[in-house]
Amino acid sequence: MASLDGRSRRNLAIALFALGGIAIHLAMRFGFHQPSGPWLEAPLHAVLWLGGLPLILELLAKAFRGEFGSDLLAGLSILTAILLGEYLAGALVVLMLSGGAALEDFAVRRASSVLDALARRVPSVAHRRNGETLEDLELQAVQPGDLLVLFPHEICPVDGEVVEGRGIMDESYLTGEPFMMSKTPGSTVLSGAINGASRLTIRATRKAVDSRYAKIMEVVRSTEQKRPALRRLGDRLGAWYTPLALAVALLAWAGSGDSVRFLAVLVVATPCPLLIGIPVAIIGSVSVCAARGIVVKNPAILEQLGTCRTMILDKTGTLTCGRPELTEQVVLGSWEAEPLLRLVAGLERYSKHPLALAIQEGAARKALEPPEVESIHEAPGEGLRGVVEGHSLQVCSRLQAGPAAQGLPPSSGLECLVLVDGELVAWYRFRDEPRAESRPFIGHLAENHGFEKVMIVSGDRLEEVRYLADLVGIQEIHAGQSPEQKLAIVQEETARARTIYLGDGINDAPALMAATVGIAFGQNSDVTAEAAGAVIMESTLDKMDEFLHLGSRMRRIALQSALGGMFLSVLGMGAAAGGWLTPVAGALTQEFIDLLAVLNALRASFPPPTLVDFERT
DSSP states (O other), X not given: OOOOOHHHHHHHHHHHHHHHHHHHHHHHHHSSSXXXXXXXXXXXXXXXXXXXXXXXXXXXXXHHTTOOOTTHHHHHHHHHHHHHTOHHHHHHHHHHHHHHHHHHHHHHOOSOOHHHHHHHTSOSEEEEEETTEEEEEEGGGOOTTOEEEEOTTOBOOSOEEEEEOOEEEEOHHHHSOOOEEEEOTTOEEOTTOEEOSSOEEEEEOSOGGGSHHHHHHHHHHHHHHHOOOOOOHHHHHHHHHHHHHHHHHHHHHHHHOOHHHHHHHHHHHOOHIIIIIHHHHHHHHHHHHHHTTEEXXXXXXXXXXXXXXXXXXXXXXXXXXXXXXXXXXXXXXXXXXXXXXXHHHHHHTTOOSHHHHHHHHHHHHTTOOOOOOSEEEOOTTTXXXXXXXXXXXXXXXXXXXXXXXXXXXXXXXXXXXXXXXXXXXXXXXXXXXXXXXXXXXXXXHHHHHOOSEEEEEOSSOHHHHHHHHHHHTOXXXXXXXXXXXXXXXXXXXXXXXXXXXXXXXXGGHHHHHHSSEEEEESSSOHHHHHHSSEEEOSOOHHHHHHHHHHHHHHHHHHHHHHHHHHHHHHHHHHHHHTTSSOHHHHHHHHHHHHHHHHHHHGGGGSOOSOOOOOOOO
């Protein structure tokens, strides 16, 4: 739990100070030794000037910015109470306003920001090799062509290529895949990846500002700056409630000629069901989510879940288990399956492609020991190339194989081709099967949750994405998308309707921030978790369905508390306008209404027996 920020500490301090001041005044007023004169109301004066004045100044600043929220009535009540000498009523409003704000701050406070998480993973210096010596230099000073040394367990500062050493690097933060990637001379390395237990020497291929990790960080920063604030439920309700209360108060004053009635109406109209009831429902729902393995980082999204109409999903690790398996080896020519698989497995130890691990596991199941690789090269658009036991190997797609792939039958799903010494010798097929719950989950979204569009946005090949989409029942797909392209698609869809984006890799971070509601799936990336409004810790779509139901349920309970409390407040306004409620009595009436609203809101803390309404096939 993060420490309170300055605004939260101030609201909490004002609430405690107001409570203490009111308690002292009541004790002095009804105690055995009752002081007279200014001493009796001195605690209330202190509450109004030291506590109420800062709140009024803040509301005035918001009003000058054109922000008229549901707390405007409370500010007017405090100011009117001071002018009319109704100090107890004003102090009670200070308590209600500051207490509600402190509760809201507690509900909304985040653990940390996404940019902090990104910045924590970037080293400040790099170790440049200059002959036989090493020198530390600022990251910004690294130039393409510089030889840099990565010590064990260090984070790679820039994109580059291994020139010396062999080892393993953890690139899961960048790819979203929980794989450890072997590295050998010729292997590419990405900024942000974590080196293993070996020392590596790399040649920088980009400046730090141009590296892949920096580009993603730049997109995330830009997205955070442009991200519109969600309009809170309380503010939307307050947009019509506040003018209504002001109209009733002015009519009461004009009709009776008694300014105290104006204050009484404002006090009983103070929208504490909005300021307190809704945050209580949110906090209760956040607690229930946490108990069920769903970490809600931005409670505002609980108000939005039930209103989203477009679901955008990543593919690998979200709709699938993220563990492709080698299911078929079609060997062409004179090669035999196992000797060839052994060579390919040796090469694939140095690849970051998701299929690489499937090939290695396929070789391990046959007890094949992968050989050492003499050299390796993985250039964009060429697949993986290397020299193994004197043979030139290439593992690639049909498109990358060029004319060598002509004549192969059409195929869907995951596949790769193997070329030895320029000749096509094998065709490997894989399956990354969808989760057991993927198809029924997708199938029930429209009927049970009101979604009008469900789509896949993935960085994988079109054939792979189409194969999965057909299996789970999704029509619209976008394949081969970079983080920037994903971001553009999400922004476009969010401009049309409210969206939910569900993803699990750091390359999903910009899209997660751009969607109305961004949800990180699993625990693969701390950066993804920070970018998202919520994190589903257990990788199962059952939990996603639970979250949708908890969000809708929270919104329903919050509306019941808010609208029910506002209805009772309207009745109280009528009584105050007729002269049957004094300002203090109005404040006490409002406190009773608050109690009812809060008790109803507390129902959000107790979930129903079941929260999943689809059946696995």
